[in-house]
Amino acid sequence: MQIIVFLVFLGVWLLILWVGSTALEATGMQRSKARFQALSTLTGTGFTTTEAESIVQHPKRRKIATYLIFLGNAGIVAFIILLILYVRAGLTPPSMFLVLLTFAILLAIGLAFWCGLIDKLTNAILRHPGKGQVSSNLAVKEICHQSGDYGVLSLTISEQAGMAGLKLKDAGLRERDITVLAIERGSSILSHPEPEEKLLAGDYLLCYGKLAEIDT
Numbered sequence: 001m002q003i004i005v006f007l008v009f010l011g012v013w014l015l016i017l018w019v020g021s022t023a024l025e026a027t028g029m030q031r032s033k034a035r036f037q038a039l040s041t042l043t044g045t046g047f048t049t050t051e052a053e054s055i056v057q058h059p060k061r062r063k064i065a066t067y068l069i070f071l072g073n074a075g076i077v078a079f080i081i082l083l084i085l086y087v088r089a090g091l092t093p094p095s096m097f098l099v100l101l102t103f104a105i106l107l108a109i110g111l112a113f114w115c116g117l118i119d120k121l122t123n124a125i126l127r128h129p130g131k132g133q134v135s136s137n138l139a140v141k142e143i144c145h146q147s148g149d150y151g152v153l154s155l156t157i158s159e160q161a162g163m164a165g166l167k168l169k170d171a172g173l174r175e176r177d178i179t180v181l182a183i184e185r186g187s188s189i190l191s192h193p194e195p196e197e198k199l200l201a202g203d204y205l206l207c208y209g210k211l212a213e214i215d216t
Helices: 002-026 031-043 050-056 059-089 096-114 117-127
Strands: 140-147 150-156 179-185 188-191 204-210
Touching: 002 031, 002 059, 002 096, 002 117, 031 050, 031 059, 050 059, 096 117
Parallel strands: none
Antiparallel strands: 140 150, 150 204, 179 188, 179 204
């Protein structure tokens, strides 16, 4: 019985981690960073990195992080109390069926990550209307640096964004005096991309320009 309770506890913890990382990603944060920061806040470790500033300075992300920190601390306390109660009551060795069930569940979770099922589910949620993947006619925006009226921003091209599928020269950025410094696409980075470069859903554009123009 104890192992079933711990499996449920683990499942709820993983669910909270996934929901938190998806919520952070919906604000425009890159997936790898969103998952790391969600794990950091939920466990209370590693949240002193410089990337944490992108959460602290962002109202929505700060609110998400607050919930994750609270749930993480509450979960640790609940786990300790649960463990103490089971130790006092006496731990019983699990049956072979429960051992095999535990192994099967952990294997299923691992395969879900390895096969990309979690990523597909996350993409489906972020593509759903009203989930925040598109915050303007351009794309999701994240301010990296600001000096006066100008700044460096990261634009995330979603599948619903009007720029997806267009060539860089046809995206209307030059007309707004917005310079694309680089395009991050998967594990590759295109520095000073050519005007003929086609923008794809999932691209991260590092841009410089007047914030009022980028935000329209």
